[in-house]
Amino acid sequence: xxxxxxxxxxxxxxxxxxxxxxxxxxxxRMALATQEFWQAHLSCLYERHxxxxxxxELFAQQRDAGFVPAWADSIAWSRxxxxxxxxxxxxxxxxxxxxxxxxxxxxxxxxxxxxxxxPPDCQLCFWNVLLRxxxxxxxxxxxxxxxSWAVLASPFPFGAEHSTIAMRVxxxxxxxxxGIAFEDIVGAMVDMAVxxxxxxxxxxxxxxxxxxLDHCHFHALRVPLDDELPIQVAARRISAMGVTSVIDDAAAxxxxxxxxxxxxxxLVANVARSVTGWHAFAGHDATESLVxxxxxxxxxxxxxxxxxxxxxxxxxxxGFGFMEAAAGALVxxxxxxxxxxxxxxxxxxxxALMALRLRTATDFVRQTGVV
Numbered sequence: 001x002x003x004x005x006x007x008x009x010x011x012x013x014x015x016x017x018x019x020x021x022x023x024x025x026x027x028x029r030m031a032l033a034t035q036e037f038w039q040a041h042l043s044c045l046y047e048r049h050x051x052x053x054x055x056x057e058l059f060a061q062q063r064d065a066g067f068v069p070a071w072a073d074s075i076a077w078s079r080x081x082x083x084x085x086x087x088x089x090x091x092x093x094x095x096x097x098x099x100x101x102x103x104x105x106x107x108x109x110x111x112x113x114x115x116x117x118x119p120p121d122c123q124l125c126f127w128n129v130l131l132r133x134x135x136x137x138x139x140x141x142x143x144x145x146x147x148s149w150a151v152l153a154s155p156f157p158f159g160a161e162h163s164t165i166a167m168r169v170x171x172x173x174x175x176x177x178x179g180i181a182f183e184d185i186v187g188a189m190v191d192m193a194v195x196x197x198x199x200x201x202x203x204x205x206x207x208x209x210x211x212x213l214d215h216c217h218f219h220a221l222r223v224p225l226d227d228e229l230p231i232q233v234a235a236r237r238i239s240a241m242g243v244t245s246v247i248d249d250a251a252a253x254x255x256x257x258x259x260x261x262x263x264x265x266x267l268v269a270n271v272a273r274s275v276t277g278w279h280a281f282a283g284h285d286a287t288e289s290l291v292x293x294x295x296x297x298x299x300x301x302x303x304x305x306x307x308x309x310x311x312x313x314x315x316x317x318x319g320f321g322f323m324e325a326a327a328g329a330l331v332x333x334x335x336x337x338x339x340x341x342x343x344x345x346x347x348x349x350x351x352a353l354m355a356l357r358l359r360t361a362t363d364f365v366r367q368t369g370v371v
Contacts, residue, residue, distance in 0.1 A: 012115045012127055019112030028113065031135035038138045046142065051195025055151070055220075058140055059161050062153040067137050072157045077224040077329070080346045087233055087252070089349045090224045090329035093342070094158050108132070117170075124166040124215040126150055141168055144188035151220075158323065158331040159221035161200075165192060166217040173214050174207035176279060180216065183272040186290065189218050190268055190299045193292040199226050200294070203322035206287035208308030210321030219322070229293065230328025231302050235259050244270055246365050247302075254353035255325060256361040260301040271301050278305045281364045285309055289325040302326050305361040320356065 011025045012032070020028075038061065046054045062068040079088040114120045115127040122128055129139050129152065139150035148168035165188070172178040175185060189202040196202075204218040223229065234253035235241060243266075247257040258274055260267050271290070279286040282305070289304045304326045311320055323329045330349065 012131075014112060015114040015116050016112055021111065024110055024112065027110075027134065028131055031130050031133075034135035035130055035138060039140060042140045043142075051192070052197055054140065054142075055161065055163075055196060058138065058151065058163075059153055061138060065136050065138075067133070067155055068153050068157070069155065072154075072162075073160070075157065075159060077159075079225070080344060080349060082346045086237070087230065087346070089230055089344075089346060090327075091344060091349075092158065092224065092329070092331050094331060119170060122170060122213070122215050124150075124152070124164065124213055124217055125170050126166075126168055139166075144191050146184050147188065149188060154219075157221070159224060162219065162221040164217050164219055165202075166215055171216045172207065173205075173212055173216050175216065177207075178216065181272070182275050183268055185216070185218065186271045186275075186292075186301065187268045189290065189292045190264060190301070192218075192220055193294060194264070194299055196220060198294045198297075199223055201229070201327070202292045203326070204288070204290040205321045206289065206306060208285075208311060209287040209289050209306045209325070210311055212321070223293065224329055229291070231257060231291070231326060232293065232295070232300075234328075235302075244274075248362065248365065250354060250357065253328065254350055255304050255357055256365065257326060258303045258365070260303070261295070261298065264299065267299060267301060271303055274303055277368055278361075278364055281368060282307070282360050289322040291322055291326045305358060305364060307358055307360070310356055310358070324353070325356075 011029050014020050042054050042058060045057055059068060075092060075094055077090050077092045080091055081088045109120055109128065109131055113131045115131070118125045118127045120128065126139055126141070129137055129150070137152065137155070139152050141148050141150050149165050150168055152164045152166060154162040154164055171180060175182055185204065189204060193200060193202045199222055200220060201223050202218055202220045205212045207214070231247070231253055235245065235247055238247065238249045238252045240247050240259055243260070243262045245259045247253050247259060260271050262270070275288050278288065285308045287306045287308050289306050290301060292299055292301045294300070306325060323331055
């Protein structure tokens with residue numbers, strides 16, 4: 001008896017299909033079939049149990065597949081306390097991240113696997129993830145607001161259950177140039193944070209705010225030590241706990257930040273209005289860092305105005321993204337970072353962050369009256 005043929009999805013739309021070997025096309029369809037299986041399974045879990053259950057299941061699968069490395073579960077954070085112990089910075093030396101610039105798995109697409117409309121070098125595009133990782137990395141696609149986003153477990157995490165959440169279509173991280181309304185980005189971040197619940201955070205690096213890939217994306221991970229972020233401690237210390245409050249006290253937090261709370265739609269609109277206003281005020285080099293956490297059952301956002309020309313802390317020998325700028329959590333993972341990080345003190349971190357403080361951010365708050 002002749003066996004029934006296996007039913008695989010159709011192959012993607014290759015740029016040059018003649019270059020793709022027949023066995024490669026079959027492998028691509030197999031990878032897509034694997035993704036479709038997990039997409040259906042995780043989406044079913046989402047409908048029944050919500051985002052937190054899906055997130056746990058995705059990470060369980062990625063650990064079991066070997067894509068998320070074993071060391072990811074043992075990332076250690078420590079606190080650098082001030083002399084009066086009322087404030088602290090969070091520090092982590094994640095040596096496994098030293099390989100992150102090389103990417104994970106196959107460094108380039110297989111022969112002939114370039115897909116129409118997809119930049120071949122983008123590490124976050126759905127088809128490139130699928131065809132480079134051969135079905136080992138599973139992108140789970142979900143709708144967050146107006147756009148579809150792919151949730152990708154990170155192979156080089158800087159915290160527990162660290163994922164990159166990338167737009168399903170390729171649009172630039174420079175949201176203004178890409179024609180993306182910032183409401184759609186912060187709305188997705190808020191919805192993801194609310195879905196994951198207390199103990200998780202979402203974070204955004206604007207274009208040029210860190211060593212970031214130019215594909216629109218944000219991050220989600222567990223809050224280090226399952227505790228308050230230093231910026232939350234600072235806001236409470238100076239009673240910046242209103243619907244919109246400015247944290248402009250260098251003794252509490254070295255960088256100017258704006259805290260937003262309230263109902264979801266109002267919070268999203270207020271954050272987007274402030275970020276858009278910062279770009280109009282500061283001009284071409286304006287960018288931003290943003291984190292969203294859950295406080296007392298509701299979302300709270302912290303926005304730090306940034307300048308693309310100040311994306312690296314020379315004193316800390318590290319990039320300077322949302323974890324450092326908007327959370328007060330410092331991450332290092334390169335060999336050159338190890339000695340400076342092991343000698344850090346609360347005061348040395350404070351001084352390094354103070355060197356990155358923007359006078360234009362203070363002018364923006366005073367002249368535009370964002371509160």
